[in-house]
Amino acid sequence: MRGPGGTITAGRFAVRGGDIPVDTSRVPAREAARDELSDPMYHQHDPNLLERGIDRFWDWIGGLFDGAAGAGPGGPVGLVVISLAVVALAAALWWRLGTPQRTIRTPETLFGDTTRSAADHRTAAAAHADAKRWTEAVQERMRALVRSLEDRAVLDARPGRTADEAAADAGRLLPAHAARLRTAARVFDDVTYGGRTADEAAYLTLCTLDRDIETAKPLLTAGTAGGGAL
Known part of the structure; x- marks a missing residue:
């Protein structure tokens, strides 16, 4: 390395033109070399931060594959065979089962395919309650309530x-009970298709509402009620 005044630095020695070598301590020599290498001209072709990050990522991926190849039976060839077997299995399942389709659940209808009377639904609800099947008891009691409103037109x-x-x-025709009706419907939805479980308190609350509704008088006639149909 050439320094000021034609001085050539080499390791621990500094040689001036025509002079004999002069012993130089290691620390100044190391600092001089570091100063020289810190010149931007030596780093203009270095990769930037993003490129270094990408290089490290691919090095990491390569390390994973190398480790899997070393651990798997047969080395790299065995890894390739296993990968092909996995792909073939996935293709077979895709062909057998078809393209996965997302199932969209819609709110359950209140009665489904049943055509029971209000009395039948109440009897079924009581039987479920005796067996402490509170979810089924709530469902049947809600059906009894609505069927009773239909029977009364x-x-x-x-x-x-x-x-x-x-x-x-029903809440539009029985505004005094509208809030309780909404709550009862929400409980029915939760236990029917929301994955929740009813309890005794929910069933007893619904029984009380059913009895209160049974004697309540609607504000509008049955003909007007039909006008609000969907």
């Missing part, structure tokens, strides 16, 4: 009606 009989729709229709 407060609500029009409408196949496919949901609990929320029944509560909304």
Whole structure:
């Protein structure tokens, strides 16, 4: 390395033109070399931060594959065979089962395919309650409540009606019970298709509402109630 005044630095020695070598301590020599190498001209082709990060990522991926190849039977060839077997299995499952499709659940209808009377639903609810099957008891008691409103022509009989729709229709005709009807419909929805479990308190609350609704008088006639159908 050439220094000021024609001095050539080499290791621990500094040689001036025509002079004999002069012993130089290691620390100044190391600092001089570091200063020289810190010149930007030596680093203009170095990779930037993003490039270094990408290089490290691919080095990491390569290390994973190398480790898997070393651990797997047969080395790299065995790894390739295993990978092909996994791909073939996935292709076979795809061909056998078809393209996965997302299932969209819609709110359950209140009655489904049943055509029981209000009395039948109450009897079924009581039987479930005796067996402490509170979820089924709540479902049947809610069906009894709505079927009773249909039998009294407060609500029009409408196949496919949901609990929320029944509560909304009945709440317009029985505004004093509208909030409790909405709560009952929400409980029915939660236990029917929301994955929740009812308890005794929920069932008893619904029984009380059913009895209160049974004697309540609607504000509007049955014909007007039918006008609010979906």
